[in-house]
């Protein structure tokens with residue numbers, strides 16, 4: 001059954017039956033140490049009490065305009081935090097970045113594990129309004145790339161972004177990621193088709209010092 005068949009008939013796809021299900025049974029990843037210290041940041045799981053740090057960001061249509069997700073009101077952010085705390089997904093790592101100096105939450109970085117045999121991850125990031133332009137996303141993403149390659153043993157990490165997201169593309173470049181494609185009009189976002197960019201970095205490239 002293909003994805004298209006599922007839309008018509010329901011039920012699991014061939015990939016879900018033969019790839020995803022055995023993978024969940026036999027290859028469930030183990031989360032890394034939950035607190036990671038970088039030069040200026042501590043990375044840790046989302047926790048109760050973080051809600052307020054994300055209210056302004058998620059309320060803003062402008063801030064979320066280049067994300068696939070829609071804006072969220074405070075009640076939705078509260079539910080989002082609760083879901084993350086109470087239903088952690090071993091295939092979806094979300095680490096919040098807070099400053100070492102005073103514990104201010106500056107954003108988060110995610111890593112979604114996938115690919116046959118769990119060999120690939122997709123990285124993503126947000127920095128809340130007022131905290132951009134300090135290199136926090138770069139610092140946090142470097143730490144997550146290290147987790148991706150050295151803890152999870154991934155072979156390849158990708159980033160997929162709205163092609164209008166210049167700051168995110170610049171971040172990929174700072175991380176040493178390679179732009180592999182610019183897809184025209186393939187991204188349905190907020191009621192319109194837009195272009196998307198794919199970036200990638202291999203473990204060998206990371207170990208050779210790219211993006212550090």
Ligand SMILES: CC(C)(COP(=O)(O)OP(=O)(O)OC[C@H]1O[C@@H](n2cnc3c(N)ncnc32)[C@H](O)[C@@H]1OP(=O)(O)O)[C@@H](O)C(=O)NCCC(=O)NCCS
Pocket residue numbers: 063064066067124125126127128131132133134135136137138139160161162165167168171
């Ligand atoms: C995408 C996003 C995370 C990028 O944030 P950012 O602030 O540009 O990225 P960084 O935190 O790495 O900061 C980089 C900037 O800090 C500067 N900087 C200062 N100190 C630095 C340091 N120690 N190291 C690296 N950069 C530093 C860099 O020169 C750069 O500035 P510039 O943009 O003027 O060239 C942010 O714009 C965002 O959250 N947007 C909304 C949500 C979103 O679109 N997410 C991505 C979806 S794909």
